Amino acid sequence: MPTKVAINGAAGRMGQRLVALGCQDESLELVACFEYSGHPKFGQDAGNIAGVGELGLHLIDHTDEAYDAIIDFSVPEGAHAAVERAVAAKAALVMATTGLEEEHKAKIREAANVIPVVWAPSMSTTVNLTMKLCEIAAEALKDVPGGADVEILERHHRFKEDSPSGTALRFGELIANKMGITRHIHGREGRPGARPHDEIAYHAIRTGDNPGEHTIIFGLLGETMELTVRASNRDCYASGALQAAKFAAGKPPGLYNMNDVLGL
Ligand SMILES: NC(=O)C1=CN([C@@H]2O[C@H](COP(=O)(O)OP(=O)(O)OC[C@H]3O[C@@H](n4cnc5c(N)ncnc54)[C@H](O)[C@@H]3O)[C@@H](O)[C@H]2O)C=CC1
Numbered sequence: 001m002p003t004k005v006a007i008n009g010a011a012g013r014m015g016q017r018l019v020a021l022g023c024q025d026e027s028l029e030l031v032a033c034f035e036y037s038g039h040p041k042f043g044q045d046a047g048n049i050a051g052v053g054e055l056g057l058h059l060i061d062h063t064d065e066a067y068d069a070i071i072d073f074s075v076p077e078g079a080h081a082a083v084e085r086a087v088a089a090k091a092a093l094v095m096a097t098t099g100l101e102e103e104h105k106a107k108i109r110e111a112a113n114v115i116p117v118v119w120a121p122s123m124s125t126t127v128n129l130t131m132k133l134c135e136i137a138a139e140a141l142k143d144v145p146g147g148a149d150v151e152i153l154e155r156h157h158r159f160k161e162d163s164p165s166g167t168a169l170r171f172g173e174l175i176a177n178k179m180g181i182t183r184h185i186h187g188r189e190g191r192p193g194a195r196p197h198d199e200i201a202y203h204a205i206r207t208g209d210n211p212g213e214h215t216i217i218f219g220l221l222g223e224t225m226e227l228t229v230r231a232s233n234r235d236c237y238a239s240g241a242l243q244a245a246k247f248a249a250g251k252p253p254g255l256y257n258m259n260d261v262l263g264l
Pocket residue numbers: 008009010011012013014015034035036039072073074075077078079081095096097098099120121122123124162237
């Protein structure tokens with residue numbers, strides 16, 4: 001039986017790729033494409049919007065159709081709505097939206113008591129693998145003589161609303177946990193003085209249509225290591241999210257991440 005999937009934020013950049021890839025995947029069935037009712041294309045066919053032709057799936061904000069999983073790539077308010085939809089439908093939730101406030105995060109954690117939730121700031125295989133590599137590097141370099149300075153650079157398209165990216169913040173969190181760092185700063189200006197070792201700095205670049213790029217720098221005295229992971233287009237995120245939906249459907253309630261989905 002195919003996994004029945006609903007998409008929240010279906011007219012967005014990511015939503016359109018989910019519709020386009022999802023409708024070609026025989027192991028799943030798209031059953032609902034949610035948008036907020038004020039969207040200028042509300043009611044139109046999601047397939048036409050995604051450029052794959054009519055699918056008979058219109059942009060809606062309510063359905064009585066059952067589904068096994070709902071995937072959310074939207075905005076914080078949309079993510080809130082997706083959690084409520086998932087709990088009401090007793091469906092798995094794949095939460096991909098970034099830039100969430102603490103109230104939204106608390107709601108997701110609470111939902112994981114009653115439904116399976118896959119929650120990750122990046123659904124990309126290579127990003128999640130790079131996170132593993134960074135954890136190895138952080139562990140190995142935490143006591144290196146002279147210290148290792150960690151800086152995280154991210155580049156995204158000009159339309160991105162949150163900064164820094166959720167992925168950059170997750171990289172920082174994982175590295176900080178391994179190295180015992182508690183200070184996180186965002187850019188530098190003026191005369192901040194010599195760099196302390198126990199901080200991680202984030203730098204967010206916004207240009208053109210960049211679908212996402214992260215560089216993690218470990219700077220030592222005498223040598224530097226940089227790990228870069230770069231998306232060529234959004235399909236790495238969309239296919240990861242569809243995989244996560246299939247993974248989570250029917251799983252026991254709980255919080256899962258992409259390492260669980262990808263077996264990393
Ligand atoms: N975890 C991951 O792998 C990735 C996460 N993202 C995140 O996904 C989010 C969306 O990214 P994009 O698609 O580029 O943004 P977008 O702005 O193109 O799409 C967001 C969509 O959500 C819709 N929306 C707004 N309110 C809604 C509501 N109440 N209910 C349902 N839909 C609603 C908007 O109308 C829009 O169509 C961002 O937070 C981004 O950072 C993006 C790519 C990968």
